[in-house]
Amino acid sequence: MRAAILTLSDKGSRGERVDESGPALSAWLAERGVRTVQSLIIADEFEQIVAVLTKWADDDVADLILTTGGTGVSPRDITPEATLLVVERVIPGLGELMRLKSLDKTSMASLSRAVAGIRNQSLIINLPGSPRGALENLEAVWPTIGHAVEKIRGGQDDCGNRFSKQ
Secondary structure (H helix, E strand, O other), rough: OOOEEEEEEEHOOOOOOOOOOHHHHHHHHHOOOOOEEEEEEEEEOOHHHEEEEEEEEOOOOOHHHHHHOOOOOOOOOOOOHHHHHOOOEOOHHHHHHHHHHHHOOOOOHHHOOOOEEEOOOOEEEEEOOOHHHHHHHHHHHHHHHHHHHHHOOOOOOOOOOOOEEE
């Protein structure tokens, strides 16, 4: 599987803050055999976010596109809105699952507005901006990601009994 990571950070894009989330996600993915093929830091600018996500998905840069940052409630947190403009189909369960699992760790998880969806053959998932939050949220949905990517890319395998909980 190929992954691309887009970090949304005004300070990071200006070189005033070191991006820790992007590298942490890339390392975590590598441990699971996923190759990070693209990584970029940009400001929390709606048009830029839309442009990068659209280009990566339309150019088939990655099977899995992760954003980190901009999922909260501050005025500059616009990643979910930009993502919703880009995706063709929303997958509400991924955002719901990330919030549910995160609530075990912090009540602030209820403020997350992260979304996930599909554009062309790419799965796009919003993650929090902190390294810990990004990793915990990706971990929460990871058991579903391989199957989701397989199906998005046209996989025909039946999944009824294959993934049943015991």
